[in-house]
Amino acid sequence: MSSLERRIRDIFGERCSFSLTERVAYSFDATRQRAIPDCVVFPENADEVGELFRVARESRIPVVPRGAGSGFSGGTVPVSGGVVVSFERMDRILDIDEVNLVARVEPGVVLGNLQSAVESMGLFYPPDPSSRDFCTIGGNIAECAGGPSGFKYGVTKDYVLALDNVLPSGEFLRTGVETVKGVVGYNLTSLIVGSEGTLTVVTGATLKLLPKPEHVETLLIGFRSTEEACRGVNEIIRKKVVPRTIELIDSTAVECVREFSPVDIPDGAGAFLLIDVDGFESDVKAQVRRVKEAVTSLPVVSLQVEEDPDGRESLWALRRAISPSLLKVNPTKINEDITVPRARLPEVMRRVRELSEETGIPIVNFGHAGDGNVHVNIMIDGDDPAQVKKAEEVLREIFALTVSVGGTISGEHGVGISKKPYIGMELSPRQIEVMKRLKRLFDPDNILNPHKIFPD
Amino acid sequence: MSSLERRIRDIFGERCSFSLTERVAYSFDATRQRAIPDCVVFPENADEVGELFRVARESRIPVVPRGAGSGFSGGTVPVSGGVVVSFERMDRILDIDEVNLVARVEPGVVLGNLQSAVESMGLFYPPDPSSRDFCTIGGNIAECAGGPSGFKYGVTKDYVLALDNVLPSGEFLRTGVETVKGVVGYNLTSLIVGSEGTLTVVTGATLKLLPKPEHVETLLIGFRSTEEACRGVNEIIRKKVVPRTIELIDSTAVECVREFSPVDIPDGAGAFLLIDVDGFESDVKAQVRRVKEAVTSLPVVSLQVEEDPDGRESLWALRRAISPSLLKVNPTKINEDITVPRARLPEVMRRVRELSEETGIPIVNFGHAGDGNVHVNIMIDGDDPAQVKKAEEVLREIFALTVSVGGTISGEHGVGISKKPYIGMELSPRQIEVMKRLKRLFDPDNILNPHKIFPD
Numbered sequence: 001m002s003s004l005e006r007r008i009r010d011i012f013g014e015r016c017s018f019s020l021t022e023r024v025a026y027s028f029d030a031t032r033q034r035a036i037p038d039c040v041v042f043p044e045n046a047d048e049v050g051e052l053f054r055v056a057r058e059s060r061i062p063v064v065p066r067g068a069g070s071g072f073s074g075g076t077v078p079v080s081g082g083v084v085v086s087f088e089r090m091d092r093i094l095d096i097d098e099v100n101l102v103a104r105v106e107p108g109v110v111l112g113n114l115q116s117a118v119e120s121m122g123l124f125y126p127p128d129p130s131s132r133d134f135c136t137i138g139g140n141i142a143e144c145a146g147g148p149s150g151f152k153y154g155v156t157k158d159y160v161l162a163l164d165n166v167l168p169s170g171e172f173l174r175t176g177v178e179t180v181k182g183v184v185g186y187n188l189t190s191l192i193v194g195s196e197g198t199l200t201v202v203t204g205a206t207l208k209l210l211p212k213p214e215h216v217e218t219l220l221i222g223f224r225s226t227e228e229a230c231r232g233v234n235e236i237i238r239k240k241v242v243p244r245t246i247e248l249i250d251s252t253a254v255e256c257v258r259e260f261s262p263v264d265i266p267d268g269a270g271a272f273l274l275i276d277v278d279g280f281e282s283d284v285k286a287q288v289r290r291v292k293e294a295v296t297s298l299p300v301v302s303l304q305v306e307e308d309p310d311g312r313e314s315l316w317a318l319r320r321a322i323s324p325s326l327l328k329v330n331p332t333k334i335n336e337d338i339t340v341p342r343a344r345l346p347e348v349m350r351r352v353r354e355l356s357e358e359t360g361i362p363i364v365n366f367g368h369a370g371d372g373n374v375h376v377n378i379m380i381d382g383d384d385p386a387q388v389k390k391a392e393e394v395l396r397e398i399f400a401l402t403v404s405v406g407g408t409i410s411g412e413h414g415v416g417i418s419k420k421p422y423i424g425m426e427l428s429p430r431q432i433e434v435m436k437r438l439k440r441l442f443d444p445d446n447i448l449n450p451h452k453i454f455p456d
Numbered sequence: 457m458s459s460l461e462r463r464i465r466d467i468f469g470e471r472c473s474f475s476l477t478e479r480v481a482y483s484f485d486a487t488r489q490r491a492i493p494d495c496v497v498f499p500e501n502a503d504e505v506g507e508l509f510r511v512a513r514e515s516r517i518p519v520v521p522r523g524a525g526s527g528f529s530g531g532t533v534p535v536s537g538g539v540v541v542s543f544e545r546m547d548r549i550l551d552i553d554e555v556n557l558v559a560r561v562e563p564g565v566v567l568g569n570l571q572s573a574v575e576s577m578g579l580f581y582p583p584d585p586s587s588r589d590f591c592t593i594g595g596n597i598a599e600c601a602g603g604p605s606g607f608k609y610g611v612t613k614d615y616v617l618a619l620d621n622v623l624p625s626g627e628f629l630r631t632g633v634e635t636v637k638g639v640v641g642y643n644l645t646s647l648i649v650g651s652e653g654t655l656t657v658v659t660g661a662t663l664k665l666l667p668k669p670e671h672v673e674t675l676l677i678g679f680r681s682t683e684e685a686c687r688g689v690n691e692i693i694r695k696k697v698v699p700r701t702i703e704l705i706d707s708t709a710v711e712c713v714r715e716f717s718p719v720d721i722p723d724g725a726g727a728f729l730l731i732d733v734d735g736f737e738s739d740v741k742a743q744v745r746r747v748k749e750a751v752t753s754l755p756v757v758s759l760q761v762e763e764d765p766d767g768r769e770s771l772w773a774l775r776r777a778i779s780p781s782l783l784k785v786n787p788t789k790i791n792e793d794i795t796v797p798r799a800r801l802p803e804v805m806r807r808v809r810e811l812s813e814e815t816g817i818p819i820v821n822f823g824h825a826g827d828g829n830v831h832v833n834i835m836i837d838g839d840d841p842a843q844v845k846k847a848e849e850v851l852r853e854i855f856a857l858t859v860s861v862g863g864t865i866s867g868e869h870g871v872g873i874s875k876k877p878y879i880g881m882e883l884s885p886r887q888i889e890v891m892k893r894l895k896r897l898f899d900p901d902n903i904l905n906p907h908k909i910f911p912d
Contacts, residue, residue, distance in 0.1 A: 099690050099799040100828075122696055144639045155637060157646070158614065173886055179795045181611060181829050181867035183600045183650050184875070184882050185909065186891045190613070190646030194639050211696030234555050240578055240667030283739030339635045343555040372556075373637050411637035419640070426640050430629055434897075435642045441893055453641065 004059050008039060008083070011051045015042040015089065026084045029069045029076050030131075031418055037064065037078040042089045046166055046203035049085065053170035053201075056083060056447050063168070064449050065197045067108065067139025070131040072335060073416030075143060075196045079451050085201065087138050093117055094204075101209045102161060102178055107138025107202050111145075114207075124212040126153035129412070130323075141202055144194030146412035148245035148276070151370030153210075155412065157193045164204035165192065168443040178206045191438075196414050197449045199442040213278035216244070217288055218312040221295055222269030222302035226250040226353070226365075229271040230346040232295050233369045236275075237342070239294040241287050246370030247274040247319055250349060252356070253366040256325040262317035269301040273369065274319050276312075322366050329362045332382030334391055335375060338402040339411030342372035351401055352376060355394055361387070363394070373411040399425050415453045423454070460515050464495060464539070467507045471498040471545065482540045485525045485532050486587075487874055493520065493534040498545045502622055502659035505541065509626035509657075512539060512903050519624070520905050521653040523564065523595025526587040528791060529872030531599060531652045535907050541657065543594050549573055550660075557665045558617060558634055563594025563658050567601075570663075580668040582609035585868070586779075597658055600650030602868035604701035604732075607826030609666075611868065613649045620660035621648065624899040634662045647894075652870050653905045655898040669734035672700070673744055674768040677751055678725030678758035682706040682809070682821075685727040686802040688751050689825045692731075693798070695750040697743050702826030703730040703775055706805060708812070709822040712781040718773035725757040729825065730775050732768075778822050785818045788838030790847055791831060794858040795867030798828035807857055808832060811850055817843065819850070829867040855881050871909045879910070 001009075008016055017023070018039045028034040038061065043049050056063045062082030069076055078084055087108035094104040098121055105114060111125075112133045118125050128147035129135055135145065141163070146155040162176030176182070176189035192200055223229040226248075233246055249272040258265055277287040288305060295303070306312045326333055340348050349365065356363040367375040378394055380387040399409045403426050410419055423432065436454050440446075457465075464472055473479070474495045484490040494517065499505050512519045518538030525532055534540055543564035550560040554577055561570060567581075568589045574581050584603035585591055591601065597619070602611040618632030632638065632645035648656055679685040682704075689702055705728040714721055733743040744761060751759070762768045782789055796804050805821065812819040823831040834850055836843040855865045859882050866875055879888065892910050896902075 097797075097799070099693055100797040101693065102797075144643075146637050150637055154614075157643065158610075171886060173890060174884070175887070177795075177864045178797055178862050179828050179864060179867065181602050181606055181795045181824075181827050182864040183868060183870050184864050184866050184879055185871070185887065186655075186894055187600075187613065187646050187650050188887075188890065190643050194643050199642075211693075211698060214696070237555055237557065237667075240670070242667060279735075280739055280742040282742050283736055286736040286738050339633075339637045341553075341556040341558075341634055343553070368637075371637050372635050406634050408633045408635060408638040408640050410640050411635065412639060414639050415641070423640055428630070430627060431631070431641065431644075434629060434644065437897055438642055438894075441897055 007055045008041065011048055012041045015044065016040065026066060026086060027077070029071045029074060031072060031074045033074040033077050033417060035077050035079045035081065037084040038081050040084045040086055042086050044089050046164060046172060049166040049201050049203055050170040050172065052083065052085065053166060053168055057170070057445055060445065060447065062447055062450050065138065065142070065201045067136035068134045070135045071139060071143060071416065072413040073418045075414055075416035075452060077417060079417060087136060090203065096121060096123065098123060100178070103207045103209055105137050105205055105207065107136060107205065109137045111135050111137060111140060118209055119212055122212050123209045125159065125207060125209055127156045127159060137205060138202055141193050141205060142197040143414040144412070146373065148247055148368050150368055150373070151246055152242050152244045157190055159208045160189055160193050160205055161208050162206040163189050163192055163202050165200035165202055167200055168445065168448040173200060180208065196416060196452055198439060198452055201448070215281040215284045216276055216278040216312065217284050217305055217307045218315045219275040219288065219291055220263065220304045220315040220318065221273045221275070221300060222266055223271045224268060224299055224301060226271040226349050227346045228298050229273050230349055230369065232273050232298055233342060233345065235294040235297060236291055239290050241290045241294065243287065243291065243370065244276040244278045245368070248366060248369035248374065249274060249319060249322065250365040252362065252364040253322045256329060256364055257318065257321045262321055263315060266302045272318065274315060319366070326364055326377055326379060329364065330379035330381055332380050334378040334380065334395065336395065336398065337373060337375055337411045337413045338398065338407055338409055339371060339373040340402055340405050340407030342369065344405040345369060345372055348401060348405060352398060355397055359390055359394055361391060361394055371411065372407065417452060420453060420455060463511045464497065467504055468497045468499070471500070472496065482522060482542060483533070485527045485530060487528060487530045489530040489533050489873060491533050491535045491537065493540040494537050496540045496542055498542050500545050502620060502628060505622040505657050505659055506626040506628065508539065508541065509622060509624055513626070513901055516901065516903065518903055518906050521594065521598070521657045523592035524590045526591045527595060527599060527872065528869040529874045531870055531872035531908060533873060535873060543592060546659065552577060552579065554579060556634070559663045559665055561593050561661055561663065563592060563661065565593045567591050567593060567596060574665055575668055578668050579665045581615065581663060581665055583612045583615060593661060594658055597649050597661060598653040599870040600868070602829070604703055604824050606824055606829070607702055608698050608700045613646055615664045616645055616649050616661055617664050618662040619645050619648055619658050621656035621658055623656055624901065624904040629656060636664065652872060652908055654895060654908055657904070671737040671740045672732055672734040672768065673740050673761055673763040674771045675731040675744065675747055676719065676760045676771040676774065677729045677731070677756060678722055679727045680724060680755055680757060682727040682805050683802045684754050685729050686805055686825065688729055688754055689798060689801065691750040691753060692747055695746050697746045697750065699743065699747065699826065700732040700734045701824070704822060704825035704830065705730065705775060705778065706821040708818065708820040709778045712785060712820055713774065713777045718777055719771060722758045728774065730771060775822070782820055782833055782835060785820065786835035786837055788836050790834040790836065790851065792851065792854065793829060793831055793867045793869045794854065794863060794865055795827060795829040796858055796861050796863030798825065800861040801825060801828055804857060804861060808854060811853060815846055815850055817847055817850055827867065828863065873908060876909060876911060
């Protein structure tokens, strides 16, 4: 047993593993990028994380925090080995406070469990990435997770009031206050949310809650084309409605699901908007009327409204059928999450289609059109080097287009290792330099989740 | 003419002043604390600010950005002299984009002007400090300004998407993206909002807009006591209503305005809640019903609802009458903005009343009860040293109470110089140390608005 292994066992006892099987199990995330750590530990409190950092600093070994490993940017892949810190044993909801409208949680709480718990009390925690049934709050905070409801409700950063952190020095740092207003000192909490686990390790969070909307209705609106659907988004916004979600299912995605769609796809429907509106029942009715008025200026092919849970779910089934259906197009999915000012969506979608036609590479698009946040899925055979190379060129062109219209190459997945080669397309050398100096300020020994986000 | 004066005149031409009259005019803010700068400059663009910093660095003189000077913490008072940078000539609204729901502005735009402009297009910019008719967006960003609508709509940080900054090195730094989602690199924008003009000088901002709520109704509800009014707040929140504002007018404030109130104050009414609800008309009606149901569990003394602008304004007149009426209590107002978890409001208000009784110092309270944000006004004769000393003791006790219940000593005014002696009551030495290191990272020569927020 090495002295390092002995020191780690002294801290964690049985709650650490050096076996290859477990190390492999904690080596990858949803990108399938992989690097095998030297060990995996399962803390039960912040003290243990602090002690781990003291060992890690002396030995100069990396510490990589990990939620459920469902990220799309390789953020939790231990690219230079070291210790993976899995928070699965810190999964308690400590408190749900219905007057102060806050929840206090440990980082390993599964998002869906928190949502169920608060909803049973008539409360609401809006961020809703599609991994909600397994992703953790700690991972959501690291990546500033979003989801369809971002259009009305914002993203994770809008709901984090205060954090308990462990610094790479092993010291504790509390940030923020548990009230919505609070301006004493710098806003460290917002700096840490979305920092991809590279500045501090979060061991506790106080989250803002809302009252749960009492009524939700879902509209599925068929358009002739993707561009007309995108214009539909803009017409809805001009009508001053704020739906909870405005999801786009573009023509390529419609083609993917057409044969085995769970919903009838009418002839002539080339693209859909899937819209949830929520609020008091009378308010929802008013919003649904307004959405219908908004789209009548366009040649709408179909329009369905459902208000009971089963009916709503049957419309959402169309959206949920897309991801599984992609694999019939090609075995490898390069899943991006560009976000553009929503008025620029029609031209961006048009250019993406042209790129697909020019290169012969299928690109399937769907996502959160209300936010201008589109999941662009470049479908290739990953074992064919020529396709991989061509896909890389297509990706660069899509990113260049995104940045040129004032958008961002990542709306919600983060940079991690996947987008690290591209951040110079969006950020200036000066922006990167300031951020790298911030990283050094928090982590002078570069032991916390190193080699992420920024080119070395 | 000194060489420094010549270099500043080279940059700004006629748009700078070294005269005592103008220097005095830019020496104070709403706290009436004062320090006379060496000169005042009026930039028309970011380049001039960058050039100023190059001069300031060489000469090691402070640069102090200034909006309208309406702040309540001395944030723009040039405590160690130097150059005050007034943004009154950078007051253009550059663009209001009704599809992307953003506005692009220069920092000197008056908040009320921006609000009128966007409202004329059916849009809405919610932050609403009571200085809205003269305070500027740049000042709002520096202090993370709030106001009554914070309960439903949050505060300035929730509306700033991107910033153009000048660093103390004289270099430009763009932060953020113009979309609601965006997770590439660290969130520098949120770090800068609320940093009280100590990290960068903001020369442009992209702000998020919402559709303007179509209908607003106002309720004025009279309770027997402050504590019952506070309990009313909690009952409303339990009913899952989210009013735009829930303002508390406590018994001390009612006494101040009773004789010349613009509104009839019924016998037995010792405190009021003033509530705005907004949305579609049908939604507003539902919310008003819900608020009425919520307060029926308490002995309500009076309840008025108004929906036309004049009627609503007549109810708000009660709230607006408080500040001017304070001076009849005592000539000097120590105006604080503590914020506590709202469930703790009743006990905090009770203890503040006891403190007032114990010390004989009148304390008048009103504010944004939905946020737990109360403006505690300690009324003294500032020329009486004994009263000043006693008020200082009362203040410390109120701050200690606030922190002990999990609140913050400043919800929206900032620290500046006014609260600098007290931040150690809320922030730990480690928090302060991390923040001071951040300050040094951005401003290694300590020339940007020095000696603010943190004890030297």
